[in-house]
Amino acid sequence: MERIDGYAPIREYALIGDGRTSALVARDGSVDWLCLPNVDSPSVFARVLDAERGGSFRLEPLKRFESARRYLENSNVLETTFTTATGRVRVTDAMTLTDIERISPMRELVRKVEGLSGTVALRWAFEPRFGYGRVETRIERRAGRWFAHAGADAIALGLCDAGEGALENGAVTGELRLGEGQSALISLAGATKEPAVIPGREDSERRLERTVRFWPEWAGRMEYDGSWSEQVTRSVLVLKLLTFAPSGAIVAAPTASLPEWIGGSRNWDYRFTWLRDASWTLDAMLRLGFRDEAHAFFWWLMHASRLTQPRLQVLYRIDGSVDTQEHELPELSGYRGSPPVRIGNGARDQLQLDVYGTVLEAIWLYGMEVGRLDGDTGKEVARIADYVADHWRDHDNGIWEVRGKPTAYTQSKALCWVALDRACALAEAGLIPNRSERWRDGADELQAFVDAEGWDEQRRSYVRAPDLRELDASLLTLVMLGYHHPRSDRMRGTVAAVERELREGPYVYRYRGEDGLDGDEGAFLTCSFWLVDAYARSGRVDDANELMAELVGLANDVGLYSEEVDPRTGEFLGNFPQGLTHLALVNAAVSIADAERERAA
């Protein structure tokens, strides 16, 4: 793996985590991104956003090496094997789960190194930079251990047969030499607002073993019978890493400001929960049998949105709060010179009406699965439906969070129809107060508007907006959410038009027109999986399988996807790994399986 100006290609990263925070590990053994204590906390390693001052934890052979890696079977534990001229070593990286037997560190990253053959000399460098590298990090040696701290944050470095380490230029560095059968262990024990727990080797090893056992047990609960099961399993493991266990919220991605184009300025913080993803998330969880996770996410969804109901904010913090104010960090240079680095997300102030459709769809899916909604929740849902009936005519920023002038996006209007339609279904099932007469009238008016103003007879397709006569890949969601029957002429025509105008090989662009922002962007992988889903639902199962096969080949070596891809080079772009891409993969695979069963019958 070659670094470019100190930066690893995004494709070369793998993710490890514990359900509270997660870390990016590059193929060359460097941990380049880690936020403590939670996924949305400031970083302690951010080399991915500034190779000079971001901070990292490197571990690599001293001499020239090649590396190969994999996740241990059905787990989020990463195994990297380094091969050198003198031998081979294996590094196992994991963020361990809490120990039930003995007190555990608040967060723990364990790196176990084992000699496989010959003798290999390695070096390591622990270079923590708390607070996105903006606050002074102190490193001290106390009672034979290295401690790094800044304010209320601290990390205790545990070294077992990995050398003593020496402090040099703000980093603790050391070397070790491992022969066949020998091993060493390095642990980072993080603490915030509490004393650091200092783990011994035995404790860390035990937690590592527990963590290795947990992941396949959890993944084994999946109920899926269809093709692409390896990719579906990897995707649900990614989604589990993106789930913030203390609240049940799911972040869109664990990173901030990885650019949508190298050198560009479309750099956003994705460590928040977008309500838009709600229906895809609940759909995926319920279709795969993860009912506990679906239950927890639904509770979070209804609880988090309480402060703003019946209006729904586009995104929420993982603790349910609404403060997601965006600001820039000029101290960091950005990934491969792609400033600005943004923390927080300004999209919270936008009106995006499609959110109501996905949320009502999620509530409907949940209600149908569980068979009941409690009284208070039912009243809240009815109030949200009333809000949609009153506000669907408003112009909004649309699903792509366009920072230009609001307009009447067709997809937003169609999803308002979905919201009112699902509210009627919930009312008819007796799950929410019945005001379906009003909601049905609104839905009919909406459908008449969308079918007249959002339809292009020449193209035989819906278009982006009445005043934007171009294609938009988000129109595929109309097929997936049953705006019309998936095999109707209008839906089939729209799928064909997206294919014709936005697809290039396996890649599908979101749109071709303006969006109020400077610079280019890559192809949006979620749209490619949406097209697979739409093919499957509209009866084009062979096309769905063919495109799915191409897309599966685009994942990196450990099965992860970013938000976007540069179609010319295959380079990953944007935040990584991207939850929506993996959600779309899961739902596309399940739709193919459903369509194949239907075809066989």
Add this chain to the structure above:
Amino acid sequence: MTIWGALAGGVVGTIVLTSALRLAQELGWTRMDIPLLLGTAFTDRRGRASVLGYVLHFSNGIVFALGYYAIFRAVSHAGWWFGGVLGLVHAGLAGGALMTVLLPAVHPRMGTPWSDAEETPLLESPGFLLMNYGRRTVVWTLLAHVAYGAIVGGFAAQLG
């Protein structure tokens, strides 16, 4: 100063405290719902949890009033102002420890900062000074508890 006065103050004070917090909820200023938080320790059915939670909350209000009465007796003084000061201390205890540390530790359906991928809690923890439920929660909690304390103190002093 009588125990019956303190108990009557406990009942009235709890009604005022609960109503104030419910009002703040309805106005969209906080997501804190004490009956729900208490009741979901025993059931994940929201409706039942709220009913059970109200019973528990009122019981707590009366028990705390007895605690206030013990302090009034110890210092041989009760009154609106002194009760209000105790309410302030009570709010600090509730927001700084009882609800934020002890409740998540014993609540089977509530997440904690230590919950990991093995767990799927249904409720987010309140956070320091209950601020996970909205930043204004701390203000309302403080005011509601001061009102509760003042009522208990006033009733204890005036009745009997």
